[in-house]
Structures are given as C-alpha cells and as structure tokens.
Amino acid sequence: MTKFRTLDDLSDLTGKVALVRVDLNLPMQDGAVTDDTRVRAAAPTILELSAKGAKVLLLAHFGRPKGERVSTMSVSMTLDAVQAVLGKEVMFVPEIAGPVLAQSIGILQPGDIALLENTRFWKGEEANDPEFAKAIAANADIYVNDAFSAAHRAHATTEGLAHLLPAYAGRSMEAELKALDKALGTPVKPVAAVVGGAKVSSKLDVLTHLVTQVDHLIIGGGMANTFLAARGVNVGKSLCEHDLAPTAEKIMETAEQSGCIVHLPYDVVVAKEFAANPPSLRTCNVHEVAADEMILDVGPQAVEALADVLKTCRTLVWNGPLGAFETEPFDMATVALAKSAAALTSEGALVSVAGGGDTVAALAHAGVTEQFSYISTAGGAFLEWMEGKELPGVKALEI
Ligand code: ADP
Ligand code: MG
Numbered sequence: 391m392t393k394f395r396t397l398d399d400l401s402d403l404t405g406k407v408a409l410v411r412v413d414l415n416l417p418m419q420d421g422a423v424t425d426d427t428r429v430r431a432a433a434p435t436i437l438e439l440s441a442k443g444a445k446v447l448l449l450a451h452f453g454r455p456k457g458e459r460v461s462t463m464s465v466s467m468t469l470d471a472v473q474a475v476l477g478k479e480v481m482f483v484p485e486i487a488g489p490v491l492a493q494s495i496g497i498l499q500p501g502d503i504a505l506l507e508n509t510r511f512w513k514g515e516e517a518n519d520p521e522f523a524k525a526i527a528a529n530a531d532i533y534v535n536d537a538f539s540a541a542h543r544a545h546a547t548t549e550g551l552a553h554l555l556p557a558y559a560g561r562s563m564e565a566e567l568k569a570l571d572k573a574l575g576t577p578v579k580p581v582a583a584v585v586g587g588a589k590v591s592s593k594l595d596v597l598t599h600l601v602t603q604v605d606h607l608i609i610g611g612g613m614a615n616t617f618l619a620a621r622g623v624n625v626g627k628s629l630c631e632h633d634l635a636p637t638a639e640k641i642m643e644t645a646e647q648s649g650c651i652v653h654l655p656y657d658v659v660v661a662k663e664f665a666a667n668p669p670s671l672r673t674c675n676v677h678e679v680a681a682d683e684m685i686l687d688v689g690p691q692a693v694e695a696l697a698d699v700l701k702t703c704r705t706l707v708w709n710g711p712l713g714a715f716e717t718e719p720f721d722m723a724t725v726a727l728a729k730s731a732a733a734l735t736s737e738g739a740l741v742s743v744a745g746g747g748d749t750v751a752a753l754a755h756a757g758v759t760e761q762f763s764y765i766s767t768a769g770g771a772f773l774e775w776m777e778g779k780e781l782p783g784v785k786a787l788e789i
Contacts, residue, residue, distance in 0.1 A: 404443035435560035457513035523550035536560025539768035541783030569764035586611030587710030610712030657689025687713030
C-alpha cells in the first residue's frame, strides 16, 4: 500500500495556511445543491485543520469551464451548502492565487475557512502547469488532498501541489485508501468480485485486471449476456455485445489460467418488453430464452448459489448492478445478493467494498449502505483503481 502522511502527522497549525483539495462538484438543480454527500465527506478534514488553528483554503473544481471564467460554474454556488454542513462561516475568494488571495489570507484568523474559486477556471489546472501550481503554493504552508474522486487526474491541484508543499492525505482520502487496500491491495482471501452493469465494453479493463486478482468473478447485468452469448447461449433480444465474444472468451481463458472461477447466471428473469412488471415477465433457464425475450435480471436460483459463494469468501469487491434495478422487479437479484453480503459483513465474516455511480444507488435502494464495510462514491477514480491503475493524485502523496 502507498505510504502517505495523514493529519495525525500534524500538530499545532496556528496561523499556518493549509490548501485542501476537496470534491465540491455537487449535483445542482435550479441553483440549489441537491446532494451534499461530498461536502459531508470532506467536513471532518476541514474542521480538524480548522481546530488545529490553520487558515484553511478549500480548492475544488466545479463543472467543465475549460480554462475560462464561466459565471454559472463558480464554486461560490456551493458556498451555502458548505457553510451549512460545516456550521461555520466560510469566506469566498474569487481567485486561486495572486495578491487578492494574499490579502484575503491576511484577513483570515487562525481556524478560519475560505473557499477559493473553481480551479478549472485556469488552464494551468488541467494542464498540470508547474508555474500555475507554484503560484498557488506560494501562499501556503501545507497541502492536504481529500478528493480521492479526482485522484485519477494529474491536475495542478490534485497532483502538482503535492510536489511543492508538504503533502497529506485528508481523512476521507485516508479512509478510501485503507478500504481499497483491504479490498484488492492486501485482501484476506478468498476474494470475490461482482461485476455487473450494462456493457462489457465499458469495463473490459476492470474484468481483465480482476481475473488475475480474485478467486471468484461473478458476472451479472447486461455484460453477463455477452459472456453467455460467447458460450453459445441464445440471449434473444437482450442487451449484448456480440462482437466482443472473442474478448469475453479471452477473459474466461485468463481466468482459468489464474485459478479464478467465473460465475455466470444459469437462470434469468426475462421479458418481451422493458417495463415495470410486464405481463410477459418470467424466470427461466439461460438456455430457454426465446428469440423475442430479453434478460433483465439474474434468476433466484443463481442468486442463491452466488450467496453461497460469498459465504466461502472473506473479501468482496462490487461494481455494477446484477440487473436493470431501476425498474421493478429487475432489482431482485441485486437486492438479494446485496443483503447477503451485508449480513455476512455484519457478522464480521466478510469485508465488503463497493463503488460506481449506479452501484451506489443500487446498494442504497437495497438498504445496505450502512452495513457494507465501505462504499466509494468516486466514479472514475474507483473504476481506474479497479482496473489496477496507479492514480496520479494518490501516487503524488507517497512518501
Ligand atoms: P456503475 O455506474 O455502478 O459502474 P454501470 O453504469 O456499468 O454501473 O451499469 C448500470 C446500468 O446497467 C443500470 O442502469 C442498469 O439498468 C443496467 N443494467 C444492468 N443489467 C442490465 C440488463 N440485464 N439489461 C440492460 N441493462 C442492464
Ligand atoms: Mg453508471
């Protein structure tokens, strides 16, 4: 595991200036924040640095302004949400470096917090321009990265700054890295991975990496259809990438060589039309899917068998729902397996780590968010980690 400094390595910071990279790319509707999860994730780090007496400067991107000031993408849109979560007044500074920022720092008292403007208003951010990073660092004493979700990008405020200032992982970054290490870095074996979702093509690298890392690979969702088709199963009208059959075969071959058992559903839930509780709904063996039917979920017998697989495992990493869970009853397999994993985790028999945009929603729908060991809300960064890639923002924290 990457060795990195944490806030435990910091004591009194009275009057010191701490640059803290956070994720404030919050979902908004009609000018109001609709979900403050990301602010709540960063709050412990911000408040801890403030309590240690630092002048805390928050760095974040918001939207894709592509190196220009775009008023509708000002980070100030998140200011109310940030103040509400922190329970403190936060000063907004419409700059990221230079004299205006220096002046603002002069006004701040130890423990005060300021929110700096959208890092992506400047071209140097995404270009990871060292001069740009130097201008930001010039005002500060330390750099704290608490935005794992942006760590797959080598940008000035996610990577560059870590080379210019003493760099620390914030509390949420620390928790994420520890959880991910337990899941795939140095996991307790046997390890199971669940990979579902719509398409194989979006997760080729994930599958290819996982078959060399885990003992059981459970494939569900639309991507299972591509694997079933590659094995000669007629999947009817199901979502299926027939041209990827050779790729699916290759992945299964690599799995066999690596001693990884690939689990594909042997019963499935099918329908002739994709709608909630359609009249044509039925459960059948994978070999009995009619030409005008589509597979929309893993069947109950397969789920039971998969739950038994989980009972033999000590670690689970999960990305992608097993079925079209947004539409009833195609959430059944995902909900049932999630509940099995949650129960095993509660008993202390399993470490369960999950991530991915739709996966987070699916597991919340199953009501297991609290029981899982860790659920990552980082989309792209989580997937790149599952692909076995080194994340530049994490690498830069290494000591
Ligand atoms: P994540 O965002 O967690 O990485 P994906 O985006 O890869 O997950 O996949 C989620 C989507 O896959 C969901 O919208 C779900 O409806 C869809 N899906 C799952 N199973 C099927 C299936 N059998 N047929 C069609 N779509 C499916
Ligand atoms: Mg998705």
